[in-house]
Amino acid sequence: MFRRRPDPDAEALKLARAWMARLKSGEATTDDAAAFRAWRAADPAHEAAWAETVRLWEASGAAAAAVRRRDVAPRRAISRRMVLGGGAVAASAAITGLGAVRLGLLPAPADLLADHATGTGERREITLPDGSRAALDARTALDVDMAPGRRRLTLIHGATVVDVAGGLSPALEVRAGPGVARADAGSFTIRQIPVPADDPGGMRRRVVCIAGSVSVTAGETRELLPGQAVDYDDTGCGPVVGADAALETAWRQGLMVFRDRRVDEIVFELNRYRPGRVILLDDTAAARRLSGVFHLDRTDEVVAHLERMLALPARDLPGGIVLIG
Template sequence: MLAVAALHLRASGYWADYQSAVGGQRQIQLADGSSVMLNTGSALSVDFSAKQRRVSLHRGEAFFQVAADPARPFVVDAGAGTVQALGTAFDVLRDRDRVRVTVVEHAVIVSNADGKTLERLNEAEQIQFDSRVLGRAETVNPSRIAAWRQQRIVFQEQPLASVVAELERYRPGKILITDSAIESLPITGVFGIGDTDLALQAIEQSLPVRVRTLGSHLVLLSAR
């Protein structure tokens, strides 16, 4: 029982080398000259050897700027698979067994735990995968993904349910939608990640949505 508990704590990043608080961010300089920026509620461990530079993203999101070293590949283990840099800047988001990779510069190799591999994900492309399914590469605007590094979140015609899930990452507690009729309401806007209450206020003012805050850790959204 203790061994199982220890494995769970290790996998969740409890003993990670680097962590960021909910709502916070953290800049890390690695020994090889690479840099990592952790987004809210993230955990990362580093394991460099003479043959490989390997980091494990236990949870959350990280932006990697990788220093060139052809003799030692730079590999990110995201649980459901791996991302290998090809002289690169890229973003990895891990949500349990679901992983999203976005390339900002150059390219990466993406492999999932089931052995499926995309040999090249190029600049301005994104892919999502889990341990069994490797999605298709899609063209994206990297600046939208990079917005969190400027303390912003950008939404473009995204459903309320997706917006709530994203806002929830930046605050303690839960945001619950109690009426399924409002889950698909589209939202376009730019919000600061440092004040999610202000974002919720803007949603209430622009949509037929009522926002109720119960204590410091629960927000309910319903139709009005």
């Protein structure tokens, strides 16, 4: 006979939800992560409360997946009607409800306990145990595994530039999604790039070689030299192409530089640095290409630029959410 699992007590649930709010805020620190681990380990009731909180969060993710399966045109029409009709409260509720995970307002569970993570607008440089260095862009999560005989980083999300300490074995590898980049020395960057919702490959990753050489494997293997790049996704590697390493790493100098980039990619990058969320409602505008140079500490200028260049209205909602279209 199966025994019913006890329900988490109310106080533990309250604390678990507070932890979830803190960890998904984009402002959590490594000290927060350590305190969170200690809290979970201190009492079985805490672990049960956290499991229930994660279950509810994942249920919202399943609901968001159902939203994704709806036809694009009806979803866009509803959003426009809410905006044009002045329904800011209704639109905000829709965004913070079923659409929260779909829009990237909540992290994946693995993000919560990453070894290193940056919040919105935060950039950080870390020294790894082997002497290599990694620069983390805003809203980036990175795991580090430097066990004997292994030099491995896992980019959970975001973007990083890795300066590899040479003369060591084995090669340092960075895993991201379905692929892995390996280098014995030198420097390279790897970042996530969004793709249209109907793309079968899903989220892409781009690897750019800055110095030395880097091997990228995602099904097939590509060898990169300085100034070369490759994109990969769930369907495999693309061709090796030329790349401007200075442009790809402009964020390290406090700049957002776009050269003939899709608008949805620009919005994706903008949301790394701006509190709240910019949401593009117009699919046609998403595919347009724009160029520009902006300072990371003046992100509202990017919003104004998009509004002007796309000739689309922008609507401010509570919580720093901006709807364009």
